[in-house]
Amino acid sequence: MRSLSLCRRLSTASVRQGVFRSHAEDIPLADRPIFEMIWGRRHRWENRTAYVCGVTEKSFTYNETYRNVLRFSDALDKRGYKHGDVVAACLPNCVEMPVTVHGCAARGITTTTLNPLYTEDDIVRQLEISDAQAVVAHPLLLPTVRAAAARVPTVREVIVSGQDSAPEGVSSFEELLRQGREQTPTVDIDMKKDPVLLLFSSGTTGLPKGVIQTNYCLGSNLLQATSEDFAWEVPGEERFLGVLPTFHTFGMFLYVFKSLITGASTTLLPRFEPEMFVNALTKYRPTALHLVPPLVTFLANSPTVTAETLSSLKVIFCGAAPLGPALIQRVLQKIDTATFIEGYGMTESSPVVSFSSISKGSRYGSCGVLLPNTELKVIAVDDGRVLDLGESGEICVRGPQVMPGYYKNPEATAATIDQEGWLHTGDVGYCDKDGFLFIVDRVKELIKYKGFQVAPAMLEDMLRKHAGVADAAVIGVPDEEAGELPRAYVVTSDPAITEQELADFVNAKVNTYYQLRGGVHIIDAIPKNASGKTMRRDLRERAIRELEEASAAQTTA
Structure with a gap:
């Protein structure tokens, strides 16, 4: 275990009048736009591989990725897209996703992501709610995206990725990169108002709503999740295997933002397919693996996953849903040299609230401990009274990572974030005396x-x-x-x-x-x-x- 200069301050979580705080001291929060925060560090690992396509094996260094970001951003500017616009991305995990997101962010343009499995009606609904002006789409998804875009008056064009030329009526992503100049844009970003992402979540109930993740809340969450006692990654040395979808907040945070700010090399897989996944584990030798419970089950049960397959791993991280200790132990029987850590969050918290810290380690079945600058309280489901240590109730969270609200939906915002800034998560759980969070049920109907x-x-x-x-x-x-x-x-x-x-x-x-x-x-x-x-x-x-x-x-x- 690495030594920490903050060890003297890393004690048990503090609790005051039913409000839990992190064991770790508060840290300075985001004061620069995401584009500057991420790419201001690129010189540290400019010739290191940033992304590898797990299908074509084509790779891009940090320098090459940055240059493509600038070109795409400039091409958008030339085509008349401006600060405050929204661009949709309907993409599997591919190198075009981070280029799109960061190219847009550099101009103060928001990216909203579409699930590649969406039907035409699903896409229409999100394009209408988000007021999207353009859609970047994978070639295999182009027919559905074009049909949906034709039904939405705000959409000006569809841009197809991965092709030098495009069908009539469609623009080519590669052509935009050729048109763009490598010039750093100058845009006046409002940290707390300008969204980087507009990700759709059902919240606690009902139909999907657009979650506003601003430069401030997303940037602050990146700093929280990479702060000293939560920095499981060694800067410039890690290898990620990107199997979680980047249209979802979990994969987006990890592979479009956190990987870049920590100098990791990420191999992107377009989907989970057992043979492809195991081959990638063997070929690319990731040091950190991010999973959801079904993938942990696969690791535990598949005979093709052996100790040798997993031998490069230092950390296995699981989130998105509760996971029982028994399943973790089955994975660790195959590889006892990796640290298994768990976390908790939601799209509305940009997205991380808690995960296992270095000083406190893992407590299997829990969601780890609160990040710095984060508060949590547990309230009774029936009458809202604040509960004591160890009592189960609805989890409420407050901190810089909490979204400002749902896009153009003040009623849903007011139903989710109260007047004191508490995000009512709809999850039922409790904190133990050491500050570990446990999720045991859900109030919400999701x-x-x-x-x-x-x-x-x-x-x-x-x-x-x-x-x-x-x-x-x-x-x-x-x-x-x-x-x-x-x-x-x-x-x-x-x-x-x-x-x-x-x-x-x-x-x-x-x-x-x-x-x-x-x-x-x-x-x-x-x-x-x-x-x-x-x-x-x-x-x-x-x-x-x-x-x-x-x-x-x-x-x-």
């Missing part, structure tokens, strides 16, 4: 499928569009590999309708992680309280009984 948020309201609305559905409720049911699977309970007005028919009706219209993999169950009535709110806890208890009965039937068969 379903977590393989780390992705699934909003029940969206699936319920779609079910109700079926002529034979009188009422519907969707919950998550436990699944060892995926975390949770969306399951629908439906009241029908036509006894001839089948559960499979309803599942097919929904699954044909939604992207892959919204599909009703937990099935459809037709019931007589949806349980509701006196105010008409669906009693999802009753449905979850029913689902658990059904799963137990099905398991018992299989055992006796």
Whole structure:
């Protein structure tokens, strides 16, 4: 364990009137725009590889990546894009993503990311909400993106990545790089108002909303997550394997920002595919691996993942959903030389709230400890009173990393961030006496499928569009590999309708992680309280009984 000059100040977390603070002292926060913060350090590792494409094996040094950022930024300026505009990126993990994000940020242009699995209607909705003026798209996604963009009046053009030329009516990303000059832009950035990113999250309930991540909150979170007692990376020496999607806040933070500020080399994989993933582990020998629970399960269970496969790793990091100690131990049986660390965050916190620190180490099953400058309190779900140490309730967070709000949605903002600046996360948990955070349940109705948020309201609305559905409720049911699977309970007005028919009706219209993999169950009535709110806890208890009965039937068969 490395020695720390701050050891004398790194004691247990402080608690005052029910408010928890980090064991680590506060640090200076972001006072420069993200573009300057990231690229002001490039001279430290200018000839080091910044990115490798895990498919083509083409690599880019920090200098080459920076030059492409400047060219793309200048090309946007020449085409009339300006400070305050929004550009959408519909890309898998690829080198064009960081160039797009940083090229936009240099001009005060916001990037909003689109899930490559989105349907045309999904894309239309986000483009409309975000007021996007352009979309950068991967060639394989071009037909869907073009069709969606044609329906949104604000979109001026579609830019296709990875091709020297483009179809008629589409611009070429490579051509923009050739057109752009390598000139550093001068833009007056408002640190606390100008967004770098507009990432979409369902929040605690409901449909996806645009989370504003400003230069200040995102930049401050980068400084918090790389502060002395949380700096697991040795600057200029690490190798990341980028398998988490960069359209999501977790992968974006790691591979578009943190990797660059720490001088890491990142190999980008466009998706998780077992053979590709294992081959990349063997070929690129990452020193740090960032995962979600389904990928940890894969490491633990796959016979193709051996001690030799993992031997280069120094740190394995897991986030996005709670993970049990038993699964961690199974991974560590394969590699006992790596440190397994866990963390907690959400898009609305830009995104990190806590993770394992160097001085305190890991406590398996917890989410680590609070970052510097971060406060947390636990409140009772029923009446909002502040709870004591060790008591479970809704987690509320306050700090510089908390978003200023949802884009053009003051009502949703007010429902999530109170007047004292507390972000109500919708997660249920507690802090122990040593400051470790544990998440045990959720107040919010979101379903977590393989780390992705699934909003029940969206699936319920779609079910109700079926002529034979009188009422519907969707919950998550436990699944060892995926975390949770969306399951629908439906009241029908036509006894001839089948559960499979309803599942097919929904699954044909939604992207892959919204599909009703937990099935459809037709019931007589949806349980509701006196105010008409669906009693999802009753449905979850029913689902658990059904799963137990099905398991018992299989055992006796």
